[in-house]
Amino acid sequence: MKTQVAIIGAGPSGLLLGQLLYQNGIDNVILERKSGEYVLSRIRAGVLEHTTVQGLEKAGAAERMHREGLVHEGVELVFNHQHIRVDFEKEIGKHVVVYGQTEVTRDLMDARAATGGITVYEAQDVALHDIDGNQPYVTYTHNGETHRLDCDFIAGCDGFHGVSRQSIPADVLKTYERVYPFGWLGLLSDTPPVSEELIYAKHPNGFALCSQRSTTRSRYYLQVPLSDTVEDWSDERFWAELKNRLPPAYAARLITGPSLEKSIAPLRSFVSEPMRYHALFLAGDAAHIVPPTGAKGLNLAAGDVQCLADAFADYYGNGSSAGIDGYSERCMKRVWAAERFSWYMTKLLHTFPDGDEFEEKMQQAEFNQLKLTEHAAKLLAENYVGLPY
Structure with missing residues (x-):
């Protein structure tokens, strides 16, 4: 089998890339190690930035999101x-949409099925060959048989533990990493x-987040401490x-x-350079991980693949390699901005086990800046709603 772009991974980033390439007339095949049912069973976040929404629109997979997604014009910090x-709308005139990542994945799967795009689920033993040469290809096994997929390019959308x-x-x-001394239950x-x-x-006992699907x-x-297990926490x-951990007014109306x-x-910040x-x-996660505090994981991945789709469209449509040559540098500017914001939100809102009174005072001073300074609130809004890719 031969294609123009081989995509490794059928999560939302791989599926979004496949749809964007299809819209530009670029042939692609997706290989996924797990089953489609397994991919849909993964519970992930669901805050979509302005540019992610635009990407789903370009991919032809935004109809249900616009119908069922919840528009959020702001966020509350305690x-x-x-x-x-x-207030996002007041500060920058934009908003986010709350729509579960599982639903994003389902919509992209349906859109791909409608176009007849090829996705091979349960592709085992995936291996990349000749990636530094002129004839790259991918081998894998499926239903006990070995297959070869020849291609022009390979897009690694297979996550932190993937083969890419x-x-x-x-x-x-070159990798950069910060592992945080706690997790999110x-x-x-x-x-x-x-x-x-x-x-x-933010509470002396630790951070809490009230979100929704x-x-x-x-x-x-x-x-929670990294030493905790799910079994330690009954409902x-x-x-x-x-x-x-919530203010009394919210605690009183919480329905359990x-x-x-x-x-x-677990929470970590991770960046691998270069991305090409x-x-x-x-x-996506093949190149970088962010703490979930800033709601950037899925959105960073969506920005990557929109940038990559633009680069491939320029290459195949105009014969220009400028986009693919500048892909890593272009993405890294946004990646590091999102890493900074996620690190900032994590430092602001969590209780660190080795923290002292000085750090507590610094957190309070930072919160006061957000409360009293319009510029600080606007900066948070710009980063939360999402920087251009």
Whole structure:
């Protein structure tokens, strides 16, 4: 089999890239290690930036999002029960859309199926070959048979543990990493959200986030030690601690219920440079990880693949290699801006186990800046809603 672009990974970034390439008449094949059902079962965040929404529109996969997604024009920050609301529309005239990543993936799968695009699920033993030469290709096994996929380029959208980044020589890559000394315990429930907008709360016991997937389904998070396990947290304990970390007015109207899913995610900041190695281009978690505090993971990936789709369209449509040659440098500017913002939000809102009174005072001073200074609130709004890709 032969194609123009081989895409490794059928998560939202790989599927979005496939649809954007299709819209530009560029042939592509997606290889995914897991089943489609497994991909859809992964519970992830759901805050979509302005540019991510635009990308889904260009991909022809935004109809249901516009119908069912929840427009959020601001966000509330609570610092030891002190409140501020950052009004996105007032500060920068834009908003975000709350729409679950699972639903984004489902919509992209449906859009790809409608176009007849090829996605090979349960592709095992994927290996990249001749990525530094003129005839790259990918081998994989499917249903017990070995297959070869010849291509012009390879897009690695297969996440942090995928084969793509591992295929780049170690002496070429430079990595940067910060591992945080806590995780997020997330609980999904079929209960109405406690607020129409997201609430980020700082409390002496740790961070809490009140999020949502719809008007009837909520997603809540608690900062917990890395030593904790899901089994340590019964539903009753989770709800009690969430109420403790919220201001009394919110705690009083919190509706609880049985959990549909609970999991603990560690937090890390990670960047790998460069994002291009000859015929191989990295996108999304294959190249970078951000703490979820700034809601940047899916959005960064969407920015990467929109940039990459533009580059391939310029190459195939105009014979120009400027876009693919400048891909890594162009993406890295936005990546590091998002890393900074996610790091900033994490430092502002979490309780660090090795923190002292000086750091607590610095967090309070930063919160006061947001509360009292319009410029600080505008900067947060610009970064949260999303910088141009």
